Amino acid sequence: MISLQPDSATPLVRQVFDALAALIDKGSLRPGTRLPSVRGLAREQGISTMTVTHAYQRLVAEAYVEARRGSGYYVATPTKAQPRHRPFVGRTQVDSLWLIQRVFEDDSALLNAGCGWLPPDWLHLEGVRQALASLARKSASGLAHYGTAHGYLPLRQQIQTQLAARGVQASPHQLVLTHGATQALALLGRCLLQPRDTVLVDSPGATNFFAALRAMDLRLIGVERRLDGPDVQALATLAQRHRPKAFFTTTTLHNPTGSQCSPAVAAQVLKLAEQHDFHVVENEVMAGLEPPGAVNLAAMAPLGRVSYVGSFSKTITPSLRVGFAAVSEELAEKLVYQKMLGSLTSSELNEKLVYTVLVDGHFRSHLARLGERLAQAQRQVCDGLEAAGMELFTRPQGGPFVWAGLGRDGVDVQAVAQRAVAEGLMLAPGNLFRPDLKPTPWLRFNVAYAHDARLYRFLSQEVKRASRPPTR
The missing domain is CATH 3.90.1150.10 (Aspartate Aminotransferase, domain 1)
Incomplete structure (x- = not known):
């Protein structure tokens, strides 16, 4: 019925969706036609049933297909009230x-x-499903709590072990779990900075984070990114001229350039931070995917001059929204206070799921x-x-x-x-x-x-x- 390309970078879910949608648009599959069963199409194409399920669900969402309980999936009759495509065309302003x-x-x-995200079938969704099943078998009382202010202790201990493997020393009390790396960065901004302060950022860098900093009424100045990391000569000049309070940067698999910070440049960044007394926030949401020999600023300086931010969105799934900040104990208490003011605790259920995935033997x-x-x-x-x-x-x-x-x-x-x-x-x-x-x-x-x-x-x-x- 359809032909897939397993070696293509286009996700299999999208390939299945596009192929079936094209057949329906051309009239090859007429309204009322029953699609192959999920297991049947998965067996025919040599793909997972989850991939077929996601593609069918997307076809339902786009009004190509209707699901009939206990019967299967059928080609839907198109109506004018249900447009099948919603492309961003016409007067859309790309800004x-x-x-x-x-x-x-x-x-x-x-x-x-x-x-900015990975395809669903590239993520560790099977690990999440197994973790969900494991938690569901345990006492329901564990699903009824707000959690602790710092976050789920076993997960913080597991993060401590992972960071130690990268040379970053942090006790569980120095780790604060957050609603994704975005919240961790925002909390650090509120704790380290005051309105109208000057802050240095990578240029280019993460556009949504820039917007968050501007919303705090901060003055952003970009440090040009080179192949080996931030331009340290420009950083020295800007630090001398503007006396920034902080520098937000990424050392490995930088977004958007994909570049790496060299050991020599990392050492220079830390030297300038000490010389000009600014705090360095290292945003490492790609941790776990870094190439051999990658450096971390937080492994080269104590948590006090440097704060480290991580996440599991790129390695497990973004839907759980679990991130963390590794900071000094004094700063950790400030982060917890700001976290509780803004959102109370983070989701202990999601944190338990991430912990269960991390300790499972299949994650590595x-x-x-x-x-x-x-x-x-x-x-x-x-x-x-x-x-x-x-x-x-x-x-x-x-x-x-x-x-x-x-x-x-x-x-x-x-x-x-x-x-x-x-x-x-x-x-x-x-x-x-x-x-x-x-x-x-x-x-x-x-x-x-x-x-x-x-x-x-x-x-x-x-x-x-x-x-x-x-x-x-």
């Missing part, structure tokens, strides 16, 4: 607000080439497979982007992100992204990743989604457009 709102939406009508093998899959996707997408004429900032050693440019300053990448929307492609224009929003010819790509001939054809046309002499 920073648009990116913040759309970057986590998995809309099947778009190829999300610039998104999942990380290894995920790392290999990302490395393969990096090679495919980097080759495809270069073949299309794009300039690579670097060939990342892992992680989901690639930073690639159209090769000439002055290219309006927002206009490029706007044209891409009309072609069913979601791109992430590089100016949105700069704290000053200055124009740049660069874009972020997610290798888990970007290996697609439609994207490469579009980019090849845009490279040719950019190479034309400007009209006068």
Whole structure:
């Protein structure tokens, strides 16, 4: 009935959805036709029943299919009141607000080439299912508590062990569990900074975090990112001129460039932090996927000068929203106070689920497979982007992100992204990743989604457009 490409970077869920949707759109599958059973299609295609289930559920959500209890899935009769596609076309304005709102939406009508998440079938969903089943068999009383202010102690102890393996020394009392890394970063911002303070950030960097800092009435100044980490000469000049209170940075698998901080640059960053008395916040949400030899600032300096932020969204699943901050004991108490003021405790149920996944014997093998899959996707997408004429900032050693440019300053990448929307492609224009929003010819790509001939054809046309002499 359908043909899948297991080696493609396009997720299998999307391949199944697209193939069946195309058959329905062409009339090959007429209204009322019963689709193959979940087990039958999974057996026929050699894929998991979970993959087929997710694809069928998406077809139901898009009004292609209706589920009949005890009978199966049937092609639905289309109605004018139920449009099947919801692409972001027409007057959509691709700006920073648009990116913040759309970057986590998995809309099947778009190829999300610039998104910030991994496909569901790349994540450790089977581990989560097993953890859910395990917790469900235990006493229900454990599901009825708010939890503790610092977070679930066994998980903090497990994080302590993982951090020690990276050279970061933190006791359980120095670990505060949060509602994802986003909350951890926001709490650190509130505890370390006051309105109108100056804070340094990577440029380019995480656009949604920039918006959060601006909402605190902070003054953001970007430190240019180089292949080996932050530009330490620029950092020294900015620290001397602006006397910042903090520097938020990422050392490994940087978002959006995919670059790594070298040991020499890391040492210089810490030296400047000591010399100019600013706090360093190390945002390491890709921990567990870093290549061999990766450095951590928190392993090179005590928790006091450096605070470390981590998450499990990229290695387990973002739906659990469990992150953490490793900080000094004094700062931990401040974080807990701010956390309780803003949201009370974090979800102990989610924290128990993450703990159960981490201590399961299959998590290490999942990380290894995920790392290999990302490395393969990096090679495919980097080759495809270069073949299309794009300039690579670097060939990342892992992680989901690639930073690639159209090769000439002055290219309006927002206009490029706007044209891409009309072609069913979601791109992430590089100016949105700069704290000053200055124009740049660069874009972020997610290798888990970007290996697609439609994207490469579009980019090849845009490279040719950019190479034309400007009209006068």
